[in-house]
Amino acid sequence: MDEKHQHQHQPQIMASPRRYRARELLLVIMCFFVGVHLWTHSAAVPFLPQQAAEFLAPTQEGSVNGLVPFEAHIISKCPDTRHALRNLILPVMQKIHDKVDFKLSYIGKPTANGGVDCKHGPSECIGNIIELCAHELYPDPKIYLGFVMCLTKDYPQIPDRTLIEDCALEHAIDFNKLNECAARDETAHGIELLRNSVQRSAEANVTISCTIRLNNEVYCIRDDDQWKDCPNGPGVNDLVLAIEKLYRSS
Template structure:
């Protein structure tokens, strides 16, 4: 009790000795309760698992799985692979992969690039590479590429590029500036470097999908080839999950 209550007059029917006994017992019970609480924290807690009070939010940093698609912009096999395998897989495992689009062509002696479907395809490739340079997040530039690829015969029609840029919140003027920078030298360099990357990986067919720096599957002549794990979305997702978590 506090001092204020200790100085109040005793009720006439209260037996002082009995009240003192009650207060003494209360103090002993309180002391026992305090000791129990203290002993719980001092004795019981150390024997609990280390993570008893922790939640696993997956904070452990793991290496992203290299995931790459080698494409050309004016290609039906590219369209099919993006629409039916790459995009659906990325929706499920985008946070577990280091994704990249690389382009296929032939470097020329004068520092240029020869594209399978001519200069218009080279321009389309450059525009898509500029989108990646300006918007590194695959959720943006990959969606933009898919938008163009749906109407690939129209690449590089300005109306198509403007519509897809608007749909995916991409600045058309920045795309144009990137492609035309230094009298197109910047865009050609982006394409040349990308083509060289595909050549270094010995990739010549669009669309070739590589996982963990090895060929995973190829879409060519309107069919899947060299896909030992299967060309399905779930097959690809499972393969990425195994690599990401280090499973055999």
């Protein structure tokens, strides 16, 4: 059975010293379901202020300040996302993080009423929103990408509150701020972040997690536990060399 669709039982993660905050994240999850209902069954929540819209707006073609556009389109509860982050994206970022404009974007299906359908249901939508909030609060990839990788290691457990607390603590992310971002305006803010990110992936015609794009073009795809459509090779050195070449020519 494809692991993207059904996961085996995983042992529970040990509780962190900050377990007393579990009620806060439980409130986020409860509010999220209310928010999904409002977005899909009634009038859409008003758009966020302009700065929020700009945060996840598509970049223009070409480099930004001489940096090479480097993007991974993912979903939070996905074994191919875990493999691509662990075996390609993180090792590459360790080598050339100062030469790329890196982004994580999420894949889903925008609904007619302004909501989002996620491949693995509401729990994945919650995971996506939590990761987007980490990105918004801590835009340095060294922080938010590490946090996302921490969650992804145990992706079947997302959005388990103990997992999120432990990963936040490990990567110096303020759990209260993360919680506030996801719950802001009765979860309208988090849903809007996700809707904008999903729309970005849709505009790039990306539907498979994990799709890696370099310089706004598909570089390689990890799907069904294998690499596909990788004419330059799926290795770390292959991608580093491709980025170095684009950086020198920018």
